[in-house]
Amino acid sequence: MAEAVVGQVVIKLGAALAKDALTFGAKLLWKEASALKGLFGKIRDSKAELESMQAYLQEAERFKDIDRTTAIFVGEIRGLAFQIEDVVDEFTYKLEEDKHGGFAAKMKKRLKHIKTWGSLAAKLQEIEAKLQGAKRRKKDYSIGRFVRATGSTNQVLHFTRDDDLVGIEENRERLIRWLTGRGGGGGGLEQRSSKVTTVCGMPGVVDVANIEMRGLAESIHNYLQGKKYILVLDDVWSARVWTEIRNVFPTSDCTGQFVITSRKQEVSLLATRESAIQLEPLQEHHSWLLFCQGAFWNDNQKECPLELHKLAVKFIAKCQGLPIALACIGRLLSSKLPTFAEWENVYRGLDSQLAKDVLPDVDMILKASLDDLPYDLKNCFLHCALFPEDYVLKRKMIMRQWIAAGFIREKEENRTLEEVAEGYLVELVNRSLLQVMESNHARSLKSYRMHDVIRLLALNKAKEECFGEVCNGSAAGAFSVECARRILVQGENLEQLRRSGATHLRALHVFKCSNVDLLKPILTSSNLLSTLDLQGSRLKMLPNVVFNLFNLRYLGFRDTDIESLPEAVGRLQNLEVLDATNANLTYLPNSVVKLQKLRYLYAYTVPGALEALEIFRVGGVNVPNGIQHLAGLRALECVKATPVFLREVRALTELRTFTVCNVRSEDSADLSNAITKMSHLVHLGIAAAAENEVLRFEGLYLPPTLSWLGLAGQLEKTSMPKLLSSWSHLNSLTCLTLGFSNIDEETFSCLCVLHGLRSLGLMKAFEGKRLDFYAGSFPKLRFLHIWGAAQLNQVRIEKGAMQTLVV
Numbered sequence: 001m002a003e004a005v006v007g008q009v010v011i012k013l014g015a016a017l018a019k020d021a022l023t024f025g026a027k028l029l030w031k032e033a034s035a036l037k038g039l040f041g042k043i044r045d046s047k048a049e050l051e052s053m054q055a056y057l058q059e060a061e062r063f064k065d066i067d068r069t070t071a072i073f074v075g076e077i078r079g080l081a082f083q084i085e086d087v088v089d090e091f092t093y094k095l096e097e098d099k100h101g102g103f104a105a106k107m108k109k110r111l112k113h114i115k116t117w118g119s120l121a122a123k124l125q126e127i128e129a130k131l132q133g134a135k136r137r138k139k140d141y142s143i144g145r146f147v148r149a150t151g152s153t154n155q156v157l158h159f160t161r162d163d164d165l166v167g168i169e170e171n172r173e174r175l176i177r178w179l180t181g182r183g184g185g186g187g188g189l190e191q192r193s194s195k196v197t198t199v200c201g202m203p204g205v206v207d208v209a210n211i212e213m214r215g216l217a218e219s220i221h222n223y224l225q226g227k228k229y230i231l232v233l234d235d236v237w238s239a240r241v242w243t244e245i246r247n248v249f250p251t252s253d254c255t256g257q258f259v260i261t262s263r264k265q266e267v268s269l270l271a272t273r274e275s276a277i278q279l280e281p282l283q284e285h286h287s288w289l290l291f292c293q294g295a296f297w298n299d300n301q302k303e304c305p306l307e308l309h310k311l312a313v314k315f316i317a318k319c320q321g322l323p324i325a326l327a328c329i330g331r332l333l334s335s336k337l338p339t340f341a342e343w344e345n346v347y348r349g350l351d352s353q354l355a356k357d358v359l360p361d362v363d364m365i366l367k368a369s370l371d372d373l374p375y376d377l378k379n380c381f382l383h384c385a386l387f388p389e390d391y392v393l394k395r396k397m398i399m400r401q402w403i404a405a406g407f408i409r410e411k412e413e414n415r416t417l418e419e420v421a422e423g424y425l426v427e428l429v430n431r432s433l434l435q436v437m438e439s440n441h442a443r444s445l446k447s448y449r450m451h452d453v454i455r456l457l458a459l460n461k462a463k464e465e466c467f468g469e470v471c472n473g474s475a476a477g478a479f480s481v482e483c484a485r486r487i488l489v490q491g492e493n494l495e496q497l498r499r500s501g502a503t504h505l506r507a508l509h510v511f512k513c514s515n516v517d518l519l520k521p522i523l524t525s526s527n528l529l530s531t532l533d534l535q536g537s538r539l540k541m542l543p544n545v546v547f548n549l550f551n552l553r554y555l556g557f558r559d560t561d562i563e564s565l566p567e568a569v570g571r572l573q574n575l576e577v578l579d580a581t582n583a584n585l586t587y588l589p590n591s592v593v594k595l596q597k598l599r600y601l602y603a604y605t606v607p608g609a610l611e612a613l614e615i616f617r618v619g620g621v622n623v624p625n626g627i628q629h630l631a632g633l634r635a636l637e638c639v640k641a642t643p644v645f646l647r648e649v650r651a652l653t654e655l656r657t658f659t660v661c662n663v664r665s666e667d668s669a670d671l672s673n674a675i676t677k678m679s680h681l682v683h684l685g686i687a688a689a690a691e692n693e694v695l696r697f698e699g700l701y702l703p704p705t706l707s708w709l710g711l712a713g714q715l716e717k718t719s720m721p722k723l724l725s726s727w728s729h730l731n732s733l734t735c736l737t738l739g740f741s742n743i744d745e746e747t748f749s750c751l752c753v754l755h756g757l758r759s760l761g762l763m764k765a766f767e768g769k770r771l772d773f774y775a776g777s778f779p780k781l782r783f784l785h786i787w788g789a790a791q792l793n794q795v796r797i798e799k800g801a802m803q804t805l806v807v
Contacts, residue, residue, distance in 0.1 A: 038117070038118070038121045039091065039117045039118075039120055039121040039124075041121075042120075042121045042124035042125060042128070043088065043091075043124065045124075045128065046084050046124055046127070046128065049128070049131065050081065050084070053077065057074060057077065069138060070138075073134055073135075073137070073138040076130075076134040077131070077134065078465065078466060079466075079483065080127055080130055080131050080134070082466070082483065082485070082504070083123075083127050084124065084127055086504060086528060087120050087123050087124055087127075089528050089551055090120065090528070091117075091120050092551075093550040093551060094116055166282065166286050166289045166290040166293070166323070167282045167283065167286030167287075167289075167290070167323075171277050171279070174277060175259070175277065217245075217248045220248055220249070221248055221249070221250055224249060224250050224256070225250050228256075229249075229256050229257075230256075230257045230258075230259065231249060231256065231257070231258045231259070232258075232259045232260075232261075233258070233259070233260045233261070234261050235261055235262065235263070236260050236261065236262045236264075236267050237262070237264060237267070237372055238264075238266075238267070239266050239267050239269070239270055242260065242267075242270055263369065263431060263432050264430060264431055265429075265430030265431070266430060280321075281320060281321025281322060282321040282322075282323055282326070283321070284316075287316050287319065287321055287326055288312075288316060290323060290326045290327060290330070291312065291315065291316050291319075291326045291329070291330045292304050292312075292330070293327075293330065294326065294327050294328075294329070294330020294331045294333070294334060295312070295329075295330040295331075295333040295334050296334070296338075297330075297331075297334055298334070305338060307340055308338060308340060308343055311340065311343045311344060311347060312343075314347055315329055315333070315347065315350075318350065318452055318453070319452075319453060320451055320452060320453070322451060322453055322454075325453040329350075332346065333346060367461075369431060369432075369433060370461065372431075373431075376407055376408070376409065376424075377424055377427060377428070379405070379407045379467070380402050380407050380408075380421075380424050380428065381428055381433055381458065382458060382461065382462045382465075382467045382468065383398075383401065383402065383405065383407070383468070383486070384398065384428070384434065384448075384450055384458075385450060385454075385455050385458035385459050385462055386459070386462065386468050386469075386470060386486060386488045386509065387450075387488065387509075388470075388488070388490075388511070389452055389455065390449060390452070391449065392437055392447050392448070392449055393434070393447060393448045393449060393450070394446070394447055395422070395425060395444070395445060395446050395447060395448070397579075398421075398425065398448075399418060399421040399422060399425070400554070400577050400579070400599075400600055401531060401533075401554060401577075402421050402424070403417050403418070403421060403576065403577075403599070404530065404531055404553040404554035404576050404577050405506070405507065405530060405531060405553070405554070406530075406553075408420050408421045408424070418634065418656070422444075425445060425448070426445065429445065429448070433450070433454065434448045434449070434450055435448060435449050435450070435451060436448060437449050440734075440735075463484070466483040466484055466485060467484070467485065467486060468484055468485060468486030468487060468488070468507070469484040469486075469487055469488075470487070470488045470489070471487060471488070471489040471490070483504075484505070485504065485505060485506045485507070486505065486506055486507035486508075486509075486531075487505060487507070487508055487509070488509040488510075488511075489508075489509070489510055489511075490510075490511055490512060504526065504528060505522075505526035505528075505529055506528065506529060506530050506531065507529070507530060507531035507532075507533075507554075508522065508523075508526070508529060508531065508532055508533070509531070509533040509535075510533070510534050510535075510537060511535055511536050511537070512536045512537055512538070513534060513537035513538070513539060514537065514538040514539070516539055516541065516542075516543050517543075519543050519545075520543050520545055523543065523545045523546060523549065524545050527548065527549060527550070527551070528551045529549050529551060529552060530551050530552060530553045530554065530574075531552075531553065531554040532546065532549070532552060532554065532555055532556070533554065533556040534556065534557045534560060535556060535557070535558050535559055535560075536558075536559045536560070537557065537560050538560070538561055539557070539560050539561060539562055540561045540562060540563060541562060541563075541564075542557070542562060542565070544566075544568065547566065547568035547569060547571050547572060548571070549572065550571075550572075550573070550574065551574060552572050552574060552575055553574050553575060553576045553577065553597075554575075554576065554577040554579075555572065555575060555577065555578055555579070556577065556579040557579070557580055557583055558579050558580065558581035558582055558583060558602070559581070559582045559583070560583050560584075561583070561584055562580070562583045562584060562585065563583075563584045563585065563586070564585065564586075564587070564589075565580075565585070565588065565589050565592070566589065567589045567590065567591045568591070569589060569591055569592060569595070570589070570590075570591025570592065570594040570595065571591075572595060573594070573595070573596075573597065574597055575595050575597060575598055576597055576598060576599045576600070577598075577599060577600045578592075578595070578598060578600070578601050578602070578603075579600070579602045580602060580603045580621075581602045581603070581604060581637075582604070582605055583603070583605070584605070585603050585605075585621050586619075586621060586622065587621055587622040587623075588603065588621055588622070588623050588624060589624070590624040590625075590626075592623070592624065593624055593625075593626035593627060593629045593630060594629075595630065596629060596630065596631075596632065597632065598630050598632065598633060599632055599633065599634050599635075600633070600634060600635040601630070601633060601635065601636050601637070602635065602637050603620070603621040603637065603638065603639075604619060604620060604621075604637050604638035604659065605619030605620075619638075619661075620638040620639050620640040620659075620660070620661040620662060621638070621639060621640065622639075622640050622642075623639050623640075623645060625644055625648070626648070627645060627648045627649060627652070628648040628649070628650075628651035628652065630652065631651060631652065631653075631654065632654060633652050633654060633655055634654055634655060634656045634657065635655070635656060635657035635658075636649075636652065636655060636657065636658050636659070637657060637658070637659040637685070638659040638660065638661050638685070639659070639660050639661070640660075640661055640662040641660050641661065641662050641663045641664070641667050641671065641689075643667065643670065646660075646667055646670035646671050646674055647670055647674075649674045650673060650674035650677045652678070653677050653678060653679065653680070654680060655678050655680065655681060656680055656681060656682045656683065657681075657682065657683040657684075658675075658678060658681060658683070658684055658685070659683075659684075659685035659686075659687075659710075660685070660686055660687070661685075661686075661687040661689075662687070662688075662689045663686060663687065663688050663689060663693070663695065663713065664688070664689050664693060665693055665694050665695065665696060668695050668696040668697055669696070669699065671686070671697075671700075672697055672698075672699045672700040672701075673699070675700060675701075675702070676699075676700065676701045678703065679703050679705070680703065680705055681702070681703050681705060681706055682705055682706060682707045682708065683706075683707065683708040684702070684706060684708070684709050684710070685708075685709075685710040685711075686710070686711050686712065686713070687710075687712040687713065688712060688713025688714070688740075691713075691714070691740045691764075692714060693713050693714065694713070694714045694715070694716055695711075695713045695714065695715060695716070696716045696719065697715070697716075697719075697723055698716070698719045698722070698723065700723065701726075702727060702730060704729050704730060704731065704732060705732060706730055706732060706733055707732050707733060707734050707735070708733075708734070708735045709733060709735070709736050709737070710736075710737040710739075711737070711738050711739070711741065712737075712738075712739035712740060712763075713739070713740055713741075714740055714741065714742050715741045715742060715743075717742060720741075720742070720743070720747050720750075721746065721747050721750050724747060724750035724751055724753075725750045725753060727751075727753060727754060728753035728754075730754060730756070731755070731756050732756065733754055733756055733757060734756055734757060734758045734759065734780075735757070735758065735759040736751075736754065736757055736759070736760050736761070737759075737760075737761040737763070738761070738762055738763070738765040739762075739763040739764060739765055740763070740764050740765060741762075741765040742765075742767055743762070743765050743766050743767065743768070744766075744767055744768040745768040745769075745770055745771070745772065748766065748768065748771065748772075749772070749774075752774065752777045752778065754778070755778075755779060755780065756780055757778055757780065757781050758780050758781060758782045758783065759781070759782065759783040759784075759785075760778070760781060760783070760784050760785070761783075761785040761786075761787075762785070762786045762787070762789065763785075763787045763788060764787065764788035764789075765788075765789075766786065766789040766792060767789075767791060768789075768791065768792065769791050769792060769793055769794065770792070770793070770794040770795075770796065771786075771789075771792060771794070771795045771796070772795075772796045772798075773795075773796065773797045773798060773801040773802055774798050774801060775798040775799060775800035775801055776800055776801065777801045777802065778801065778802045779802075779803060779804070780804055781802045781804060781805055782804050782805060782806045783805075783806060784802070784805060
């Protein structure tokens with residue numbers, strides 16, 4: 001994981017060097033120019049050194065568990081990279097600080113910072129000396145090149161008996177049927193000549209590097225000619241493996257069947273859809289059987305004593321159907337006395353047992369998965385592990401935090417940061433490191449969670465790598481965080497964190513804090529903080545020290561009692577995310593328009609309001625004049641409409657999410673003009689000022705990118721058919737919610753142009769007596785919700801209409 005730290009620091013160094021030309025393009029004092037030139041030189045040297053080291057560290061991570069010298073060296077490099085990051089962040093802040101204030105104030109700062117540049121250059125030189133010392137010691141005391149993984153003496157060969165396999169009966173039958181051709185297809189082997197064999201990693205049998213590969217391939221090809229054979233490739237990590245070797249195996253004059261196992265979705269796509277088995281967590285009764293087989297292996301009946309039933313259920317619940325966790329915890333308990341007191345003691349310490357490698361099989365599997373992750377994806381995965389047990393991770397929130405933390409980079413010109421982040425989430429799901437909890441109407445993944453056992457092992461890795469820690473209040477006295485850069489703490493445990501002397505934090509997540517005074521010393525000692533998340537805290541105001549955090553990129557206080565923000569928020573010039581969802585804000589200060597790096601701004605008061613159809617309960621905020629200066633905004637929810645705001649918001653052409661409330665009839669034209677310019681919109685919510693407010697959207701053009709549309713307010717009767725028919729190009733629209741729209745039988749038929757709809761909601765929106773769904777209408781609709789249709793007395797659905805509707 002050290003390469004993940006180094007990789008992120010290299011990116012920061014690159015960003016700092018990008019300021020080189022800009023800085024020297026300005027008029028500088030002679031001493032200032034000399035000091036800056038020296039500092040930029042040191043930054044350039046540090047970047048070159050870390051870039052050279054990055055590839056080495058990626059390989060070294062795989063061997064540090066079996067080479068103590070390498071492990072010490074990797075730890076030293078990680079610590080030095082953190083120190084370089086601190087220097088670069090301080091430099092960036094001081095450089096930006098010079099640009100603010102009047103002429104006299106700027107000159108005073110520039111003169112003061114001449115000494116600072118020299119000091120920072122000296123720090124980098126000192127770090128460079130430490131780095132060279134670490135490299136020298138590594139060379140002097142290293143026993144030799146990396147010990148090959150195959151030479152590990154602590155590996156155990158596991159042989160699995162048929163009796164130990166639980167919950168696989170159905171999948172085993174399916175696999176045998178495919179391989180033997182029973183039940184159709186005719187392409188398989190005869191059952192009497194087939195034997196399905198799994199190969200579980202037995203390293204060191206053959207040193208492939210010493211075999212002439214072409215000769216081996218020819219030998220295999222010739223041997224298999226004219227024969228029936230089954231090839232099993234176990235735990236394949238890349239689809240490329242199969243494409244590189246498939247021509248070795250003959251397909252003419254012989255019958256070959258191939259079985260490939262993998263933990264990656266990418267590899268499973270090699271099979272035809274009907275020949276892929278997706279392994280699911282074990283069902284409850286199978287979990288019980290596997291647990292008992294491990295815990296009571298030396299009992300003929302393998303039954304759990306009655307007095308241990310309740311504790312056994314707790315252990316099984318902890319494993320959540322994960323077979324290897326059930327087997328390992330069962331084996332752990334088999335070495336304990338089968339008494340309630342002994343088992344209860346194990347359960348209380350289970351989290352620490354997992355962290356101490358008492359369950360090596362589980363840890364080994366997670367380590368292999370982590371080693372295979374690219375460094376930026378490793379950071380994203382460990383970030384997810386910091387949240388509480390069973391916490392539901394919301395897609396958009398996690399993506400915003402990753403972006404603000406600098407984990408996401410634009411790898412391709414045609415992909416946004418959001419698209420890259422969403423791809424990372426999908427990748428973690430495909431690698432079985434996250435579980436999908438819910439998908440949205442567009443079938444995009446909406447919420448996730450991390451398996452408890454995987455989370456515990458990931459937390460151990462996060463602590464080991466100084467990535468982050470969780471303060472859960474279980475330990476007495478001060479909470480030791482050592483070099484942790486990110487901390488999650490429950491509010492009542494803030495006192496523990498305060499006593500820990502935590503410094504150099506980059507992220508602080510505090511849930512349910514009720515004492516603002518406990519936050520102040522922590523924030524004061526961590527002035528390089530980039531993420532502050534106070535979700536669910538019972539705070540009415542933010543401490544003033546928050547607005548001195550120059551490095552802050554994410555400020556979240558959703559579900560709090562905070563009623564206002566001071567003008568000092570304008571000092572947070574690096575802020576990218578301001579999340580005040582369901583707080584008590586009614587307005588934003590004038591200085592908010594100075595936050596030109598702001599990417600997401602959320603300030604509505606009913607969580608999920610439009611999705612729940614409670615459209616007129618949306619509590620928007622008043623925004624100051626000048627909102628057009630926030631040209632980088634991707635999300636803006638939810639703003640009270642005013643004539644000035646609606647004229648200014650048309651400049652925000654990068655918006656993907658936009659929600660506006662309190663819209664009046666006379667605002668319709670300005671709002672239409674603004675939305676027409678938002679060519680990237682995906683999510684749009686519009687709520688009128690009152691139920692009887694008539695919205696006139698004759699000139700409204702909705703972008704084809706739109707996926708979610710919520711519209712609450714009366715639509716002008718005569719222009720409604722033309723308006724709804726003009727939506728025929730919205731092929732991406734999957735969810736439509738209408739409220740108080742005055743739709744009748746004739747105008748409803750115009751909605752049939754929306755062939756991609758998966759959810760349609762009408763809340764006091766239909767005024768007709770009869771609702772007709774014609775053949776072929778709404779072919780993808782899964783959810784239909786109709787409320788408050790007082791006159792509706794007949795619904796007719798023709799054959800072929802709404803064929804995917806969920807009943």
